[in-house]
Amino acid sequence: MTFERRILSPAPAFRETAAARSGEHTDRELELWLDERSRAHEFVVNKVPFSELDQWFFEEGTGDLCHRTGKFFRIEGIEIETNFGRTTRWMQPIILQPEVGILGYVTQRRKGVLHFLVQAKMEPGNINLLQLSPTVQATRSNFTQVHGGKLPPYLEYFLETARARVLVDQLQSEQGARFLRKRNRNVIVEVDEREVIPVYDDFHWVTLGQIQALLKQENVINMDSRTVLSCIRYHDSVEPDTLEKWRRGDSFADSVRYSQFADDNAALRTFDEIISWLTGLKVRYYLNVRRVPLDAVEGWVVEADRVHHVQDRFFSVVAVSVLAGSREVSSWSQPLIESAKGGMLCFVCQRKKGVLHFLVQGRVEPGHADSLELAPTLQCTPGNYDAARPDLYPPYYELVSTAPPEWIRYNRLQSEEGGRFYHDANRYMVLEVPPDVEIDVFDNYAWMTLHQIKEFIRFNNYINVEARSLLACIGFGDQWEEESR
Amino acid sequence: MTFERRILSPAPAFRETAAARSGEHTDRELELWLDERSRAHEFVVNKVPFSELDQWFFEEGTGDLCHRTGKFFRIEGIEIETNFGRTTRWMQPIILQPEVGILGYVTQRRKGVLHFLVQAKMEPGNINLLQLSPTVQATRSNFTQVHGGKLPPYLEYFLETARARVLVDQLQSEQGARFLRKRNRNVIVEVDEREVIPVYDDFHWVTLGQIQALLKQENVINMDSRTVLSCIRYHDSVEPDTLEKWRRGDSFADSVRYSQFADDNAALRTFDEIISWLTGLKVRYYLNVRRVPLDAVEGWVVEADRVHHVQDRFFSVVAVSVLAGSREVSSWSQPLIESAKGGMLCFVCQRKKGVLHFLVQGRVEPGHADSLELAPTLQCTPGNYDAARPDLYPPYYELVSTAPPEWIRYNRLQSEEGGRFYHDANRYMVLEVPPDVEIDVFDNYAWMTLHQIKEFIRFNNYINVEARSLLACIGFGDQWEEESR
Known part of the structure; x- marks a missing residue:
């Protein structure tokens, strides 16, 4: 222009x-x-019974866990109906904020x-x-x-x-x-x-x-x-020579960089094709979420110090008291969510047509404003599955959990928000599968370049927080630059 | 690439x-x-009392107007709370489908x-x-x-x-x-x-x-x-000479064409600036919508042949019987929505830095999935306002309704969906204001090129149907090409 x-x-x-x-x-x-x-x-920080929470209480009539001011957040229940995944109807507590x-x-x-x-x-x-x-x-x-x-x-x-x-x-x-x-x-x-x-x-x-x-x-x-x-966009105003260097580069760092510039011309699928795939998923899957009182949530038990699933799976609501010097006020108590341990978040990536592509999952979650968002290839907590039925594990679980070490580009525990989640760390992984290994792509999955993923990030409610969190670890690839030196 | x-x-x-x-x-x-x-x-097609509807009935306990199969659509009520606009709380019937x-x-x-x-x-x-x-x-x-x-x-x-x-x-x-x-x-x-x-x-x-x-x-x-x-995107794979011709062209047709190619480099504001403006609006305005039974909708009256607002404003729900040969079945009856007449939809546009920009409105409507969508500059039904209080009319109403004929690029009645709306036609307008006329831009409004608007269309729930409908009338500008010949 x-x-x-x-x-x-x-x-x-x-x-x-x-x-x-x-x-x-x-x-x-x-x-x-x-x-x-x-x-x-x-x-x-100490776990305490709910009765020792200051200002927080189970509301009469609903059983919702709320703050006296009505501010901050509250724990309510939801009832979910969906045709996504094996469980088509369930109830659970949820944070309303x-x-x-x-x-x-x-x-x-x-x-x-x-x-x-x-x-x-x-x-x-x-x-x-x-x-x-x-x-x-x-x-x-x-x-x-x-x-x-x-x-x-x-x-x-x-x-x-x-x-x-x-x-x-x-x-x-x-x-x-x-x-x-x-x-x-x-x-x-x-x-x-x-x-x-x-x-x-x-x-x-x-x-x-x-x-x-x-x-x-x-x-x-x-x-x-x-x-x-x-949310940082790296792919603008670059010298053609530099871009060409990244394109030709063999290192993972260069692959990550070039992928951020790989638009329709270099990607496996055009952006409009991806939009069409996503439209198809949003039409195919329904998600009906109805807010219910916490009292009415079936399959969950309220005890003196935690609200938990009858089988002790998924997560529980606990309470902590806090004595601190660095926060706005020096002591307080509050509820936190304690999730089942061992969560895994993994992007599987692979060079396709010479360009690094990421396998992105279309995923329905009950709290999504638009039913379906884009997630990492694998997002699961194995402990929530029946260990006796490995056939029911999510797609790519086996690929990720049995990957040889030389495929693993990133593998670290990172924490979820400490203001809401208690000791909640997930294993963040990036797996680069060699180009000659064939990977089946299931219906809910699509290969995208980082450029295409970043295009979605700009528009709210497209890329879920787990995927974004993992993308931040990838950044502009500089961590692998050092390794290749 | x-x-x-x-x-x-x-x-x-x-x-x-x-x-x-x-x-x-x-x-x-x-x-x-x-x-x-x-x-x-x-x-x-004849208007009939609700009692003559076949298969449709007011559900006991809720008063909702439904089909016996539970399919098609139903008319329920909603209660709205918002800080957008002058009315901060109201109830109304709405179509659920x-x-x-x-x-x-x-x-x-x-x-x-x-x-x-x-x-x-x-x-x-x-x-x-x-x-x-x-x-x-x-x-x-x-x-x-x-x-x-x-x-x-x-x-x-x-x-x-x-x-x-x-x-x-x-x-x-x-x-x-x-x-x-x-x-x-x-x-x-x-x-x-x-x-x-x-x-x-x-x-x-x-x-x-x-x-x-x-x-x-x-x-x-x-x-x-x-x-x-x-949804058609016109702005790809064009010869530089052709683009330059459109850029230099004086006709409205050429302005419309060039605007479809005008990205960050040619636009008044970058796309990221517009995203930031939109983020600000989505944060500033809240919209709480609660579904209620049609029976519980205050300020609305159910009569034998229509459901209407006590002041007969906004819209009413009516019933029609239909005898037809061309549809899947040859006769049926159904409810329709009859809106107040005289609706106006207008995009105000103006050349800025030589490029045609459209004044886009950020607008909260109760049925929006994401509270706020982008709308035409003016979207209103004057009859719903108090004629004695012109100061309460929406922004740009006066500009549009008093515009000299030579500013008007498009001015036609077009119908809304005839399967849901009864004789509902709005005045669709495009107004090109000369570059030297100063236009105040209120908080909820932003100038965008057609390229920028089209970028939003790709992502669902950004551009409302009224704006899209008007954009279709603009197309790629060919209708003005003829006029300029």
């Missing part, structure tokens, strides 16, 4: 910071700061490189208590100070549009098996480099490359960080 | 057929066929030019009874033969994937003020040119150019046609 861009695409700046393995602070300084923040915070939260990074060019202001944040459900979160992780209850605490720092950069340039700003869905139609606003803003931004004790400037390196550790970069990072 | 396309983009074929003002049949032949089909069909219908065109290259197989279809609510519909307009009740009739012809091209190539296949929303989360599958398939397709009496091959010409008449191309046509 002939007009000059009013605003340059942020893609080159994102690629640059993703490649920056050191920034304003070295990795060593970052590590020391993290240790120091861990020590600085008194933070004791209609308000949209903000998950936001403040970024700034520092010595020319975009830095992210990360927060060392304690969450009661975190295995290791402290993880790195976005700069701001706030619900409307925070803004409006239902806590009675102070406003989260840096919130003004997200509320006052004149304070920063918006790089990413999308609504994204949360776990469809746990939340009823919950969405958060995923935001990255860039503050002018001349502005002096105060850095409080729990905050630290890091490059995206440093965040990606921390994603090679387990349980450091929290889920809220991962969903925001997954 | 370096790989050859597996499937060529259909955009050039769509542009070619849009420019084809005559095809296998001349306009005159088409006209004669339409007259002949009108005469061939006995079709008498959970099944996804197919609206589909069979197309085929005939003498090299893509032709659309249109159907002369009687619908009880149509003002002129007969209008042109897509080849297939079928609900699941049709497929599964709840009518007890025969399968709609040509349905096999949509159900059997091997029979045709898919050019368009998207889920699209219906009227958010009348339907609760209703969606249809909008499809265009292309059948191999060597295949002999039987042409039944009510069907006719026409070019897209001929359809566009008929959109310059009133009430000929039905709403189901318009929504499918709006």
